[in-house]
Amino acid sequence: MTPIRVAFLGLTDSAVLVAAREKGFAEEQAVALDLVRAESWATLRDRLVYGQVHAAHMLAPLAVAVTLGLSQQPSALSAPYKLNVNGNLIVMAPDFAAALEPDAAVRLNDPLATAHDFANAIGLYHRKPIIGVVHRFSSHSLALRYWLASAGIHPDRDVVLRVLPPSLMVEAMKAGEIDGFTAGEPWGSAAIEVGLAEAVAASERLWQRGVEKVLAFRTDWMEQNPEPVDRLLRGLSAAARWCDEPENRTELSELLARHAYVDQPSELIERALTGRIVARRGESPVDLPDFVLFDREATPFPWRSQALWIYSQLVRWKMVEPSADAEARAGAVFRPDIYRRALADSDTPMPGASMKVEGALEAPLAIGAQRGSITLGPDRFFDGRAFDPDRIAEYIAGFDVP
Amino acid sequence: MRIVIIDDSGARATVLEEGLRDAGYDDIHVVPPRGAFVARLERMAPDVVLMDLGNPSRDTLEEMLTVSRALAKPIAMFVDQSDDSMIGAAIDAGISAYVVDGLRKERVKPILDLAIRRFNAFARMQTELDEARTQLADRKTIDRAKAILMSSRGLSEPDAYALLRTTAMNQGKKMVDVAQALITASDLLGGMS
Numbered sequence: 001m002t003p004i005r006v007a008f009l010g011l012t013d014s015a016v017l018v019a020a021r022e023k024g025f026a027e028e029q030a031v032a033l034d035l036v037r038a039e040s041w042a043t044l045r046d047r048l049v050y051g052q053v054h055a056a057h058m059l060a061p062l063a064v065a066v067t068l069g070l071s072q073q074p075s076a077l078s079a080p081y082k083l084n085v086n087g088n089l090i091v092m093a094p095d096f097a098a099a100l101e102p103d104a105a106v107r108l109n110d111p112l113a114t115a116h117d118f119a120n121a122i123g124l125y126h127r128k129p130i131i132g133v134v135h136r137f138s139s140h141s142l143a144l145r146y147w148l149a150s151a152g153i154h155p156d157r158d159v160v161l162r163v164l165p166p167s168l169m170v171e172a173m174k175a176g177e178i179d180g181f182t183a184g185e186p187w188g189s190a191a192i193e194v195g196l197a198e199a200v201a202a203s204e205r206l207w208q209r210g211v212e213k214v215l216a217f218r219t220d221w222m223e224q225n226p227e228p229v230d231r232l233l234r235g236l237s238a239a240a241r242w243c244d245e246p247e248n249r250t251e252l253s254e255l256l257a258r259h260a261y262v263d264q265p266s267e268l269i270e271r272a273l274t275g276r277i278v279a280r281r282g283e284s285p286v287d288l289p290d291f292v293l294f295d296r297e298a299t300p301f302p303w304r305s306q307a308l309w310i311y312s313q314l315v316r317w318k319m320v321e322p323s324a325d326a327e328a329r330a331g332a333v334f335r336p337d338i339y340r341r342a343l344a345d346s347d348t349p350m351p352g353a354s355m356k357v358e359g360a361l362e363a364p365l366a367i368g369a370q371r372g373s374i375t376l377g378p379d380r381f382f383d384g385r386a387f388d389p390d391r392i393a394e395y396i397a398g399f400d401v402p
Numbered sequence: 403m404r405i406v407i408i409d410d411s412g413a414r415a416t417v418l419e420e421g422l423r424d425a426g427y428d429d430i431h432v433v434p435p436r437g438a439f440v441a442r443l444e445r446m447a448p449d450v451v452l453m454d455l456g457n458p459s460r461d462t463l464e465e466m467l468t469v470s471r472a473l474a475k476p477i478a479m480f481v482d483q484s485d486d487s488m489i490g491a492a493i494d495a496g497i498s499a500y501v502v503d504g505l506r507k508e509r510v511k512p513i514l515d516l517a518i519r520r521f522n523a524f525a526r527m528q529t530e531l532d533e534a535r536t537q538l539a540d541r542k543t544i545d546r547a548k549a550i551l552m553s554s555r556g557l558s559e560p561d562a563y564a565l566l567r568t569t570a571m572n573q574g575k576k577m578v579d580v581a582q583a584l585i586t587a588s589d590l591l592g593g594m595s
Contacts, residue, residue: 039456039457039458039460040457040458040459040460040461041461042460042461042463042464042498043455043456043460043498046455046493046498047493050486050489050490050493052490052493071464072464134461135461135465136465136468162462163461163462163464163465164459164461164462165458165459165461165462167458168458168459175437177437
C-alpha cells in the first residue's frame, strides 16, 4: 500500500475522493488514501505547496494562480484529473430576488434575462449589493463576474465582492453582512432551506460544462512519483464512475454527510447530486440534470483549453499581466498527458485531442476517441460566446465590460 | 513593531500574547475574526499578523492583503520562503503568519519562533486537559458500575472492582467499556443505578 495524503474542503464535490476512500476504489489500487480536511483554501494551498500533503481538491483557477505566482508562495502545480464540472449556485436574499423573474425555473433557465433584471434592480437598492464569493481565484468568482458583466454590471465597481468561507456564508446572510453569495453545494441549498436566500443562477446554466475542482499536485512531486500517481488516478476514475450512477446517489450523500466530510444533512447534499434543486424554500424542485458531473462525457479529462479559459478570465479582470510566458504556464497546469498515461490500460474512453473550442456545442456530439466512444454534452456559455484557445486576445477584446 | 493576533479562542490568544509581552513586545492586539474584522485590521496597519492555520477566515484575510491600499506594501506568507524547516514547524504548530514585505528576517524570526512554541504548548495543554477530563469521566462510570455490583450481588468494593477488571481482561475490552455496558444493561432491566 502506498500512503497518499490529499487535502480537501468539506463540499459536495469532494465526492470522488470520499468515494475512492470509503468504497475501496483507492485500496484496490494499493493506495492508502488519507483525506485531510482543510477549513480554508489558503490552508489547503499551503499544505500542498509546503509538502504536507501530496495532492489537493483544488479550485481550478487557484491551481493556475499559484503556478503564476498570484497567490502567496509561487509553486508549479499540475492538474492531471478534474474532480467534477459544475455544481455551484448563486443565491440572493428574498428581498433582492423580489426584483427578478418570480418563476424560479424560468429565472434559472435564462441567466441573461436574470442578469439584466438584477442590473435594473441595483439602482433601487439602498446600498451597493454585497455578494459573498469563496475566493478571488475560484470558478464561482469568475462565473459570477462573467454573469454580472453580461448585463453591464462592473463587478469591481457596481457591487462589492466579499471573500468568505462557504461555511460562514449562511451566518453572514443572517447577520445582513451580505445580500447574496455564490458557493459550492451544499451551502447555497443550506441558505435556501432556512429561508435566507433564493437561487438566482446555477453554474450549469452559465457555462453548461464549467471547469470546477481539480486534483492538483506539486509538479515536482508528481513527476518524481509516476507510479503512485497513476494508481491514484485509476482509483479516482473507478470512484467517479460509481459517483455518477443514479442508484448510488443516496449512499453517496450519506457518506458525504458524515462529520469528517461535509457535515451537513444528506437531504441537502442529495439535491445537487440528483440535480433537483429547491430554488425557494417550500417549493417543488427545479430539474437541472447536469447540475454536477463526475465521470460521464469524459468529465475528468483535463482539456488544456479549459486552463486557458481560466487564464483568459484572469487577464480580463486584470489579475495577471498578459504574456506568452504566462499563457504557456497557465495552459501547462492541465496535464492530459498524465491522464492518458495513468488510464492507458483501462477501458476509460480517451479523447484524441487535448484542446477544443469551449462553448461551441449546442447539442451532444460524438468526438474522436483513441479508445471507446465519447459523446460530449452541450457546453455553451449562456451568452453564446465561444472560446477558441488559439485566439485568446481576440476573445478577451470581445467583451464590453470592463 | 505592531503585532496583531487574529483568534477567536480567547485562551490561545492570551497564551501567545503573554509570551510576546514577556519577550519585550508591547504593541500587541488581539482581533477576533468576526464581522468587519478586516476593516479594523486595515486601520491598525500591523507589521506582523499571526493567525491559526485552521481558521476558516484565512481566505478573507488574504483577500484584504491583496486588495488593500491602506497597507503600504504587500504582505507575504512566512518569513523567508527558503527557510523550509521553520515553515514546516509553523504548519505543524498550526500557525500562519503574514509579514510586511521588507521587514528584516532577524526581526521577525524570534516572533515566529515564539509563536510556534506557544502554539505547541497550548496544543499540549489542550490535550492534557482533554485527557484529564476523560479520566475523570471514566472513573465516575467505573464507580457507578461498582455500586451496581455491590448492591445487586452483595460484593465488597474491592471484589466489585476485581470482577470488572477480570471481565474486561477476559473480553479484551477496556474497563470503562465493560462498566458502561453494565450500567446500560442495568438501566434497561430497570435495576438500580
